[in-house]
Amino acid sequence: MANPPPTKRQKQVRTHNVATLIALLTFIVITLGATEIVAIPIAINALTVVLMFVAIVVMFASRNADEYTAAVWRTGTSLAFVITASVMLFTPVLEGFFDGLFRAGREHDLKLDGFIVVVATFFLGNAWARLRGTI
Structure with a gap:
């Protein structure tokens, strides 16, 4: 058939x-x-x-093709938002803390590319939701 x-x-x-x-x-x-x-x-x-x-x-x-795809999309975007906000908020604080702790200079050693952080965390969240199978 x-x-x-x-x-x-x-x-x-x-x-x-x-x-x-x-x-x-x-x-x-x-x-x-x-x-x-x-x-x-x-x-x-x-x-x-x-x-x-x-x-x-x-x-x-x-x-929004179906419920599963929408749930996977939401998981990826939610994780990307939380991780990106955390990285952008706490990285300068941690860098300043460690620079002060080790009496390092005041230059910014960590150069973060926001695009890489956002897309990487989206794909990690998306892959995690797909591997888990259920949301």
Whole structure:
């Protein structure tokens, strides 16, 4: 017996899952290039940034495809918000504390890229919710 054609909801879920995988892979490539672990040509880096942007737009557009996808999206965005707010709030305080403790200079040693923090925590929350299976 032939399988029935996928419904609109099933297509949206599949689209969201593929976009999530593409966004995660491009994030890994961008992170490897930014940390200079792997030398990535500028053209490839630009292509991955554009591809990641498109994947995130598709993920956002299909975030409410079904209840599970919406719950995974909420988990990822909630974790990204909490971790990003915590990092942006407490990192300067901790840096100042340790600089004072060890009588170091007053220069800012920690340079945080907000984009990396936000996207990394979103993907960690998203992966955690998917691996747990239930929200």
